[in-house]
Amino acid sequence: MYWLHQSALYLHIVVGVIALIMFWIPVVSKKGARNHKRFGRIFAIVMYTVGWSGVLMASFDLWRPLVTHPVAQSTTAEAQTAISAGIRASATFLLSLSILVLATTRHGWLVIRHKDDRRALRRPAHVALCLALLGAGLTLLVIGGSSGNILMLIFGALETWLAIGFLRYSFKAELAHPREWWVEHLGSLIGSGIGVYTAFFVFGAARLLQPLLESGSFAGLGVVFWVAPGAIGGIAIARLSRKYRRRFSAEPG
Template sequence: MYFTHQFLLYVHVAIGAIALIVFWLPLITRKGSANHKRIGKWYVASMYFVAGTGLVMSSLDMIAPIAIRYPDGYNGDKPIADIIERIRFTALFLWMLSLLVINNVRHSELVIKHKNNPSALRTPTYLLLVLSLLVTSLIVGFIGLQSGRILLQVFAGISLLSAIGALRYMFNKSKNSWLVEHIGAILGSGIGVYTAFFAFGGRALFAHLFSGQAQMIPWLLPSIIGVPCIIWLSNKYRPKTTTTIRTKTMVS
């Protein structure tokens, strides 16, 4: 089990590093072009792999925390129950981020595939994915409130809003917001993968720059940048309502 976890970790990090770069390429290519679609498929494939391995690794951490993290046995001073609790909390957080990425990537695919039929997203498989993210975000948010951990509260909130947004779209009769949904979902997956990078892989890189409460800055930075971008782009590409179009026509 330990060696499986380590192997997945190395591949996860390698593909994740590539995904961090590939994420930006569709954003700088013309939407709808052959390059945009091709690079988008690369990004989606890498995200499925990164998030999928994240789910497996976090599951192993929750099932056998000591065997995975301390293969030679734990000999520390802290109570082993506290160590197990910390490992499982971290694994649950990673589980939620992985679900967030998978949900957003899948949502971005489905809204493009079913542009004029949001109800087509209401398949048992996709509903299960979205509801899993919703339930996990509530659990993580509850733990965050109980423990006073701001990071858990923030990302649980982001994950909860993502799940609610997906449910709202698939049960909405509007057929004109697929582009906004696609952009928001892709950027949301980017927030998830960059957060995972800063929270786990990048933590050692920035340890000498941030200490104390400032250690939260690298964790929150993707959301601080990404969420306003989602809001701005959503407003930019949101279909104009009939009332708005009529008002502009009358003014002109």
């Protein structure tokens, strides 16, 4: 199990770095053009790899935390319990981010492929993934509320909001305007970026910048890095969605 966990970790790191760069190519490329479609497909494959490798790592950490993260034999039972609790807390958040990446990537891909025909979004696999995102969000809200963890509260609210939005879009009787699928695709893309950039800051950059963030001048700034992708991304989704809904609603037919 340890080596399988480590293999998933290395894969997650490699594809995660690729995803950080790949995210911007569909964003800046001309919408609907060949490069946008080509790199969009590649981005989806990369994000699925990021998501599933994260699910695998988090599942192992939740199941056997001291197997995936061995400690010295001299470690006391009390210390082992505390270490296990810390690993499981991080794994819970990583699992929620992984589900966020998978759900937003799949939703955005299905929306753009099927546009006005939303039957594919109502199939059991996609509905189950959206419900998993909803469950992850509610779990983070409960944990964040009981522990006062701002990071979990923000992402619990974001994941819950996105999951409800995905399900509502999939099952509502009629689209509000002919190109509502475009707005939905945009929001899903930003949501996937939130997941991958938050994972980078929380599990990657935070460790690299730890000496700086623990210094007197920058102490406490770590939480800013952690919540920034979710806060900025959530605001961007809300504002851009409102902007384009108004624009498309004003267009004829």
